[in-house]
Amino acid sequence: MDKKAKRKEGLFAVVSPGMEGICARELLRLKAEEVRPVPGGVEFSGDSDVLYRSNLWLRSAGRILVRMAKMRCTDFPELYRKTVRLPWGRFMRPSTPVRVRAVSRRSRLVHTGRIAETVAEAIRHSLGSSADQAGGGEQLVLIRFEEDNALLSVDSSGELLHRRGYREDVGRAPLRETLAAGVLGLLDWDGSAPLMDPMCGSGTFLIEAALMAGGMAPGARRSFAFMQWPGFRPGRWEILLAEGAGESRLHVPLWGADRHPGAIRAACANAARAGVETMVTFRNEAIGKMHRPVFGPGLILCNPPYGERLGGGSDLVPLYAELGHAWRTRFSGWRCAFLCTDTRLADATGLSPVPIAELDNGGIRVLLFRANL
Numbered sequence: 001m002d003k004k005a006k007r008k009e010g011l012f013a014v015v016s017p018g019m020e021g022i023c024a025r026e027l028l029r030l031k032a033e034e035v036r037p038v039p040g041g042v043e044f045s046g047d048s049d050v051l052y053r054s055n056l057w058l059r060s061a062g063r064i065l066v067r068m069a070k071m072r073c074t075d076f077p078e079l080y081r082k083t084v085r086l087p088w089g090r091f092m093r094p095s096t097p098v099r100v101r102a103v104s105r106r107s108r109l110v111h112t113g114r115i116a117e118t119v120a121e122a123i124r125h126s127l128g129s130s131a132d133q134a135g136g137g138e139q140l141v142l143i144r145f146e147e148d149n150a151l152l153s154v155d156s157s158g159e160l161l162h163r164r165g166y167r168e169d170v171g172r173a174p175l176r177e178t179l180a181a182g183v184l185g186l187l188d189w190d191g192s193a194p195l196m197d198p199m200c201g202s203g204t205f206l207i208e209a210a211l212m213a214g215g216m217a218p219g220a221r222r223s224f225a226f227m228q229w230p231g232f233r234p235g236r237w238e239i240l241l242a243e244g245a246g247e248s249r250l251h252v253p254l255w256g257a258d259r260h261p262g263a264i265r266a267a268c269a270n271a272a273r274a275g276v277e278t279m280v281t282f283r284n285e286a287i288g289k290m291h292r293p294v295f296g297p298g299l300i301l302c303n304p305p306y307g308e309r310l311g312g313g314s315d316l317v318p319l320y321a322e323l324g325h326a327w328r329t330r331f332s333g334w335r336c337a338f339l340c341t342d343t344r345l346a347d348a349t350g351l352s353p354v355p356i357a358e359l360d361n362g363g364i365r366v367l368l369f370r371a372n373l
């Protein structure tokens with residue numbers, strides 16, 4: 001193996017709050033080393049194979065960063081001097097447009113705009129590029145100051161990892177793919193029990209479940225920022241892409257319903273783009289019309305409307321009561337779980353649901369509730 005492939009890097013998977021443990025579990029399965037969950041993400045290390053695999057396979061992470069340097073800086077000339085010396089040529093070409101995002105806490109350098117400009121200027125100088133770069137995709141660089149210590153990282157993902165490339169039809173209040181996959185992990189759903197989402201919208205829970213149960217990589221249909229790096233090895237990527245391909249392991253029913261015909265059309269189109277259309281069945285049906293399925297018991301999981309995005313709030317009490325009644329009367333023996341922002345609405349199901357995790361759905365704080373039927 002060549003030297004480039006063997007270099008071990010400090011890496012960081014960014015996750016939304018509540019997903020740290022699930023992501024750490026995923027990383028251990030990918031044979032990442034020094035896996036350590038911290039608030040907001042998971043630190044780990046590995047060579048370029050681990051970096052490629054984590055982008056390709058992690059289901060719960062938002063992006064993967066390469067830790068580039070930790071350095072103490074108390075003034076701008078020092079920040080410039082130390083930044084210009086770093087090996088930027090590993091991640092960028094002189095023509096690559098650079099975007100720097102800066103955060104500062106309890107540090108002498110507080111002006112984040114000026115920190116970002118200084119870093120961008122040092123990178124351009126180091127690469128010998130001009131200010132008006134315009135070649136290929138933009139490279140994101142992050143700098144975080146904490147008590148005068150700067151942590152510099154390079155983003156390896158590009159577009160956030162929840163953008164798997166299958167969801168063009170988003171429905172009315174979609175769920176992030178990374179959150180859907182993380183919730184399945186939190187519920188210990190491993191593909192061996194039937195799964196049903198009676199308010200499936202654009203189908204995110206079921207499509208993520210099908211990808212998981214089918215052993216399919218969530219990132220197989222998209223590109224990543226690291227593919228533009230000068231040292232990217234396309235041949236190695238092709239080999240890693242082929243790992244696990246064709247090992248379809250699904251043998252359980254995955255079933256979704258929604259009362260809106262448009263949502264079902266979107267869910268079917270999304271499932272087809274994800275390559276899982278034969279694994280999931282979608283039906284245009286309202287909660288009140290649901291029948292006990294012939295299969296099961298299994299897990300029934302959904303995110304009902306919770307007011308913030310779809311409007312309303314207290315008017316949703318009858319919907320939650322109907323949901324609880326339908327599940328209690330037709331799904332005895334099943335496990336159920338749902339996402340909801342409001343404990344009062346959750347209690348309206350009459351299922352005595354217990355909150356098991358506090359999560360974030362695109363900036364909205366949501367609780368994951370669980371109950372046995």
Ligand SMILES: C[S@@+](CC[C@H](N)C(=O)[O-])C[C@H]1O[C@@H](n2cnc3c(N)ncnc32)[C@H](O)[C@@H]1O
Nearest residue numbers: 173174175199200201202204258259286287305
């Ligand atoms: C928050 S969205 C679900 C989003 C979905 N998880 C996704 O990934 O796109 C709630 C869904 O519940 C559906 N819904 C609302 N009332 C319903 C009912 N009585 N029966 C079935 N579906 C219903 C809505 O049409 C909407 O698609």
